[in-house]
Amino acid sequence: MENTEKNKLFNKFTRNFIQTNFSEYDMQNCEIEFLEDKVLDIYMNTLILLINEKRLLGILKGSTSEERYEYFNDVLCGKYIIDEIAKRFPKLVSRSLTQLKNYLLLYRKVEQLFLKDVPKLIQNRFISNQCENFKMEDLQITVSGDFHNGSGVCILFYKGERVIYKGKNNFANQLLIEIFSKLGDEFEESLEFLPRYIDCGDYYWEEYIEHTSIRNSNISASEYYKRFGYLLAVAYLLNISDLHFENILASGDIPKLVDVETIFNLQPYEILSETIADKDLLKRNAESVLLTGLLPLAGSNEVFGGDTSGILGGKFVGEVRVIQNQMRDDISVKRQVVRKTNKSHLPFYISEGEEQYFEVKDYLRELLFGFKKVTSYVENQKNTFLSIIEKYSEKIDVRILFRNTKDYSIVRTLLLSPKYSENDNIIFEKFKNKLVNYQSDELCESEIKQLEQMDIPYFSMKSNSCDVYDLYGNAVWSTYYSPIELIRKKIQNLSVHIIEEQYKLIEFSISSTLRLYNQEALPRINDVEDKSYSDSILYKGVQNIVDRLLGAIYLSNSDQTCNWLTLSINNVDCLELSPMDCTLYGGLSGVALALIESMTLLEEDYRKKVRSVLPYLYNSILKKYEYLTNDSFYMGRMGVLYTLKKLSKEVGKDLDNWVNIEIDNVISRLNIGDTDFLTGISSVIPAIRLENLNKVTFEELSDIYIKQAKEKDNFVFWGNEQSNNVSLAHGNLGIELALVRLIKVLDNSNNKETISTLLKKAINFDNLQRREHGWVDNRNFSHSANWCHGATGVLLSRIDLYNQLKNDKTATISSTDLQQDVIHSLQDIKEVGLNLANFSLCHGVSGNLLTLVHTQNFFDENNIVNNYNLKKFVRENFYKIHLYGLQNGWMCNFNTKYDSYALFTGISGILYATTLYLKNDIKSDVLLPNIVS
Structure with a gap:
């Protein structure tokens, strides 16, 4: 806990608590100080809760906040508060006493072992001769790391010297x-x-x-x-x-x-x-x-x-509890997320x-x-x-680690919290449910028993055995192989090929992570100097990407499925390699669409290779579809169904009836969705034929947007205002596409008028964030031009709104304003959208170029820009992507052996965008959802 005066806080409580509960122990001052620190750690939240309760009830005496804190600490933090805690939180007290007594016993045990072994430690030069005349008051012991069955690693400080104790x-x-x-x-x-x-x-002593x-x-x-x-x-x-x-x-x-x-x-x-x-x-x-x-x-x-x-770490996101208003009766704890750095x-x-x-x-x-x-x-x-x-x-x-030790620590913390300590059945039930797919009753019972003793659960097995035991000698698990068998197999199978594979993984993990944290160091496509602009380069690029996809695919003949080990960035900014899901955005469906579109441009032998893997993709997507829990177009069922309709025809299957049934199932669940475009219902509504639905469904859908809308002054947004960008993926832009379609099918009801007002106010919110250059990106307070955030999404959204409303005489949205947004977004794409360190569809150059390809008809029909120059601009930049990619790598993978293969975040998106451009195909069935049925 971050607190500069921690040892002074509630000091009367910690001393009284120890006197009340440890009177039978004849403790030295160093032991008391050791326990006081532990007591405060355990009871800090409870004491802060109680002092604030007393403040609100007017029980505390004093004319200032500081005086009332002193009254609580000096007068109430004796038997009164100790008895109240025991009555209200008996399980918390019981567990805390178990933990504190275990800590004290460990402290005394290590203390005695140190006293006994001082001669050995001096003889082996772990400590110097000055430690020979041992004085108890000079010794400090801290417990480091996990605590198991009354034992843990201890660091001993004695007269400026340190040594490590390990009880194993x-x-x-x-x-x-x-x-x-x-x-x-x-x-x-x-x-x-x-x-x-x-x-x-x-046990053993270890040199510090x-x-x-x-x-x-x-x-x-x-x-x-x-x-x-x-x-x-x-x-x-x-x-x-x-x-x-x-x-x-x-x-x-x-x-x-x-x-x-x-x-x-x-x-x-x-x-x-x-x-x-x-x-x-x-x-x-x-x-x-x-x-x-x-x-x-x-x-x-x-x-x-x-x-x-x-090798490179020590940079991670952590959470600290910061104590605010110390030594006052309105003391509180605020959790702060911080980026920590360790360089030791x-x-x-x-x-x-x-x-x-x-x-x-x-x-x-x-x-x-x-x-x-x-x-x-x-x-x-x-x-x-x-x-x-x-x-x-x-x-x-x-x-044997059955769970992340961080999970255990969280549960242990909850068991000592005033809010959850008396509801441990709920905590343990959730804990058990995480292993619901395994026969784990004995394991979970042992975990709970150890956690009740305030231990981090510990399990182990002999290296030549297949049986796993807990600290009490109970068998809780069995494995197929013993640890030593796996080691023997690994070493016996070691080969030049395996060594090379690991060698490449090392190189990849380090170089890609460094590039992740230093995007500015990556070259941009504007650095390309060759300006011959030959389309042959694009065809070579298409074949190269297909070659990379086919070269990296893993085919299982056991169940005729396939996948790629793809590179992605997880939710804590860490790179990871993992198999793809089946979604359109980041999974197999997106790769399948790209491969299908590319086939007409490929040489015959490559076309045959692509056709040979399509049945594997079909089987994989169909099997993985069963596990989807999301209905959206990009991250869920609707996008997969769209892909399966196309893919089934390529492999000679008829899925139309099944797809229609599944779409009906998705529609039946729309009334419980959230409004997000990437992950929610706003990408589903444009993908279904609304005119085939009943009026009740329209009303239910519009109710979702009305209930979840957050209005302020003359604008509206969904989600959090501070983090709400002008965003197609997660902001108003994607939601506006759903609203304009609902307006067209709603009868003249209150909901139609309300949805029309919401649409207008949503656009007002976007306009609030419009700047001289693009729209402000709240993530970095600059401006972005990506499909997901910024000008590219504006361009797609505004053209779609224009087309939806151009024949609607009752529309309250100005077509002129929409056109002005189109021009403004086009300028921003040209300014910042083509010099990115990424070639992907979602947040890279390919998405911007494909958007410009898709919008060419709009520019032709409305004579907004010089379309000849725009087409020349698009052609030149597609050329730069492919010349750069063929020479340096495709900038979705940090230029390593391992690619990101996904449609929206990887090389499949480059393939898809280039293929449509070369085929002069201006459809937008992935940039914006296409009708699935």
């Missing part, structure tokens, strides 16, 4: 030390990647590692990253996971591994997937070098809100008194060299490597 055996570290020793002998290097330790049986600088900067930095490559290779080969930035320390030119919690990692769950192709891709991803956590890419495990990798895992040198950090981008060659050196050695010396591992196969306990 040390076999994992011993294995790694022996492996690195063997590699060191072979490479003629000293490879001391782990801290020194003193083995004491069921400091984050220290590199002396000889260039040479030492090269050594550091080469050694990091060694470490990465061993972590990959031994299935060591969870090696995030907090588990690595840069100690001079050596990356020190300070915590090895999950060696021989095993995924306990069977991979659940919609198709066998998906399952195979997920399995391949889960067994890759990404599993280690050392690389800045989300693998099969969940991420923590950003880049937590051991990065090598650095001192220059003019300041720390200068080395960046892995400058030493990627050394990192890759180190990785390849170790993996190539093991590939040639498999028996030697395995013989070392086998020595520990019966000794090592493998921790």
Whole structure:
């Protein structure tokens, strides 16, 4: 908790609480101080709730807020408040006492072990001779990391010196030390990647590692990253996971591994997937070098809100509780989202008194060299490597993570909150439901039991066993393979091909993440200097993209399905590789549409290849359709149905009747949708024949927009005002397309008049954000020209409104105003929409060019701009995209081996846009929803 005066807050409560509940313990001052900190952490929210309740009830005495706080702290925070908490929150008190007593017992245990082992620690130079005359009051102990069954990692501070206590055996570290020793002998290097330790049986002491600088900067930095490559290779080969930035320390030119919690990692769950192709891709991803956590890419495990990798990480989104109005009776806690940065895992040198950090981008060659050196050695010396591992196969306990430890921490926090502590049945029920697809009763019961003891649940198995046990010795799970079996298989199957694949993954994950955070460094298409503008370049580009798609597709002959491992950015700005869903926007449906459109432009052999994969796409999309829960055109069923109608004809299937039935099902659910265009009903309404619906449906649909609208002065919006952009995907622009269609089918009812007013006020809201250049983008306070946000969406929306209303004599929207918006958006697209570091449909150059292709008829009919010059402009920029793409990569994938294949965010969108342009096809069936039936 962020609080500069934390130890002073409610200090009378913490002291009285300890005196009341720990009177039987004869505690030293250091122990009391240790517990006081823990008590305040647990009860802070409860005390803030109670003081505010008393303030509102007028119970607190004093003429100022500060005096009333003092009254609460000095007078009430004795037996009165302690008794009230015990009466109102008995489970909270019970759990807190369990946790506090466990902490105290651990503190005392470690204290006594330290006292006993001081001679050993001095002899092995973990601490100096000044610690010989031990004084209890000089010792400080902090518990670090997870707490299991009364035990945890402890950091001991004594007279300015530190040492680490770990209450478990040390076999994992011993294995790694022996492996690195063997590699060191072979490479003629000293490879001391782990801290020194003193083995004491069921616990051990570990040397405290400091984050220290590199002396000889260039040479030492090269050594550091080469050694990091060694470490990465061993972590990959031994299935060591969870090696995030907090588990690595840069100690001079050596990356020190300070915590090895999950060696021989095993995924306990069977991979659940919609198709066998998906399952195979997920399995391949889960067994890759990404599993280690050392690389800045989300693998099969969940991420923590950003880049937590051991090589590049420490940049992630976190949440802190900030205490406001301290020492006042209106004290409160505000949660703030912050971007945190940690650099203790990065090598650095001192220059003019300041720390200068080395960046892995400058030493990627050394990192890759180190990785390849170790993996190539093991590939040639498999028996030697395995013989070392086998020595520990019966000794090592493998921790099994059934859930992210962050999930456990959240539940534990809720169990100690005044709001949820007495409703734990609800919390645990939701907790169980997350594993509803597995036979997990024993596991969930053990998790709950451990959480009730305020422990982070811990499960483990012997590396040569298939049975998983909890801390109480109960079997809770069984796996198909033992951890050691998987390691043997991995090493025995290691080949030059597999090493090369991992090598490329490393290169990709680092270079793509660096480019993600430094978009300005990427070249733009305006940098293209060749201006011959030959259409042959476009045809070569089309064939190149098709070649990339066909080369990367994974086909499963088991169930005749397919997929791609596509590159995407998740909701916490972290890159990840994952199989595609079946949606139009980001999934297989979009790829299918692009391939179908391109076939007439391809050479015969490529056309045959495309035709050969269409049945796989058809089967995959149809199977995955069953799992969709969204009905929208872009992210749900309607777009998939549109694709299946086209695709079924290509593969000789008749789906028309089924599609019509499914559309009726979608229509029956429209009255419970949200208004968003990308994910909600506003993209469904333009895709259905409204005239075939009944009047009741029209009224129900219009009621949704009326109820969810937020009116202010003379404008209206849906969603949050502050973050509401002039946006087709998530703002008024997409909703306006639905409103104008409802107006046309509504009878002369109150709803028709209300919807007409909403449309006008929605456009007013857009106009509020109009600037000299485009429309303001609230995400960066600049202006954007993308399909999703900004001028491109305005152009599409305004032309659609113009066409919908041009024959409506009762329309209250000015056609002149719409035309002015069209001109304004066109200028902005030309200004900022063609010099983007992205070629995609959604937020890149292809979407802008395809929009200009689609709108050419409008410009011809209304004589708004010189259409000859516009067509020349479009042609030149399509040429630049393809010349750049053929030479440098397609700018949807950060120019790496791994592409984003999706229609709206990847290379399929470039293919689709170029194909329509070359065919002179001005349809807009993906830019705006097309009629599905």
